Amino acid sequence: MTEVRVRIAPSPTGNLHLGTARTALYNYLFAKKHKGKFVLRLEDTDNERSDEKYTKDIIDGLKWLGLSWDEGCDIGGPYPPYRQTEKIDHYEHIADKLLTNGFAYLCYATPEELAAMKEEQKQKGKSIRYDNRSRDLSDEARSKYEAEGRLPSFRFRIDEPQDVRWDDEIKGPITVNTSDLGGDMVIIKSNGVATYNFAVVIDDIDMQMTHVLRGEDHIHNTAKQLLLFEALNCKAPHYGHTGLIFDSNDRKLSKREHGELVHIDFYRIEGYMPEAIVNYLIKTSWTPPNDWTSANGTDEIFSLIEAEQIFDIKRVSKAHARFDMDKLNWYNAHYLRSLPLSTVTERARPYLTDFDLSECSNAELEKLVGAVRDGLTKLSEIKAAARFFFGNLVDVPLDVKEQVLSSDDARKVLGETLSSLSKMPFEDPKGVKHVVDTLGKELGIKGKNLYWPLRAALSGSTQGPDLGSMMSVLGPNKVQARLKAALSNGNGGSHV
């Protein structure tokens, strides 16, 4: 059996898109599952829109997700080049061959003429297509056009009608009639550059691809490409087409309509865990085998590694995927609190640049992150959640002061806690909490009346992580300072 070879072939005309990432994931998983090779190829023949910065974003994004490839435009491999602009001549050379075999011909129609033709077809209510007008140009006509200085494009003959069929890895049998392909297709543009459909076929041949998994917006391209494989007398790869990703209104996810929401980088910046994105993206259109449960005891949560073992292209849904931010958030919250604390802490650092991190050791920072991570859905929220920790004192809003700190009971709680500080095992959250509880019992104060004054005095808010962890994180010095401050101006001072 030949080795499985698949690829992701983005065009660097924009940042890494959610859909591209999902397709990359499926290809990657397919390769891993079959112990094959995964290739990253750049389809950059559109020199108008291509940009190096997009190439960087795409590569960085794929790596961030945890994907790696065996061959690619950045690392090379046995079938170079992996960038279409570096093999323009090669495409033209193959096109020449098609020309001499009669599979292709030169077309001298100008963009204006083609536009006029389409306009006319539109007027008549006919479907828009190329009318194959240059198929059998006489030598005289050709010389005349040449003399006019017209630059020809290469067109590939598409005989019609004729059914093109293939057994799609995801959708099952698909049939497309050549009459619906829009007429003879351009394979080399008049500027000498290969079109997408032509370059892809040559590349897939050169790189010996065995499977092509991509979005269903390529179904008609597949028909065209299959014809090209035939003309080139090469074995075509197997194809699989996934449904596209839509929003809740059945609109395709697009930069135009959804802005940054379609870019992987947006999620990285917002503080989503790559593990969550990967898990979510894979799960949107694919379900693990029925009898499988992950180490987590569920078939919802799984890692890339786990997916590599059990991925089966046949279980990719035929239907469209729907982007569901709630579910993504659920995944992210899950990973935020189940990933190793050290990992989350490292990833949290960039979000805490407002604070003076030299103030705390790495161990203290981990403790802090550990205390607040349960309440987060994404890391960008940690700035607000962790604010209470930094600085010796804390700002207590006036209304909180009045409502929570001004009563006699509140002052009693603060005062007693202050004098019990020496009894508190600060390294142990539960122990600290226990001391507070005991104290409450002695004072005959419990519930909110007991906890809220402490919360307010220590963090400026009545909400937040568990009181014990909070005090433990703050440590004796800050706790003492803040309790004192609250006690000294609990009746109205507005400064810290």
Place this chain on the structure above:
RNA sequence: GGCGUCGUGGCCAAAUUGGUUUAAGGCACCGGGCUUUCACCUCGGAAACUGGGGGUUCGAAUCCCCUCGACGUCACCA
């Protein structure tokens, strides 16, 4: 418009590929427990006659026909 693909609770989706499924599970939602609130965790609940209509069959979400809807595609973009 032509051609193509898809259609199971509010959303995603399973159903050993026609047979104990009185249609899994997750998200969201609602309620109980745990908790100082929120959250986390945990337990439970409500929610679909499988787009609609016909067939075939002892039996259909699964097969056939019709119909509706959504989306894709009809470039010298990729």
